[in-house]
Amino acid sequence: KNEVEQSPQNLTAQEGEFITINCSYSVGISALHWLQQHPGGGIVSLFMLSSGKKKHGRLIATINIQEKHSSLHITASHPRDSAVYICAVSRGGADGLTFGKGTHLIIQP
């Protein structure tokens, strides 16, 4: 079983819809990360959080440490939000990230 699981794997929605992507993890973590990767593009860090909730523009990330679960929400989705969204966890110290397999999001106009 993967240490970081994301759902759904693929999501197609209409412009303006509210989007939710889920992430569950099975190990102890120091922080959870949400990343964005556009087709053929690089990887951008959206959020790094260890508790509660963070908001940046139309994006909101929440984490429940007790349930080992995080969600990424996109409000008023737009075609430019189409990308792969990746959940990852860090365990502290120098260790690198452990990643989920990503959620491929397509927002249709």
Added chain:
Amino acid sequence: DAGITQSPRHKVTETGTPVTLRCHQTENHRYMYWYRQDPGHGLRLIHYSYGVKDTDKGEVSDGYSVSRSKTEDFLLTLESATSSQTSVYFCAIRGQADQPQHFGDGTRLSIL
């Protein structure tokens, strides 16, 4: 944007040849990472460095070696490339422990 450059951006080579990928940063960050990204597997950690000459193995380190002789450069070497090492390779850097990682643009490596 964080100052991180990967070179080359694309490379095609043959099985059995040595390959070195370079990650260069201008941020003076302590931590540097090499990941590979493959369909069906996502991103996986190959090696990482926590200072000059200080490196350690990640999840998929077999067949790879790294070196960091100065803060700004982290080299990934495939001593004898195999087709299973065809992948997209990303370098990442991080300053302090409570900061996110910043990724390079990736190197697309094809081994024929």
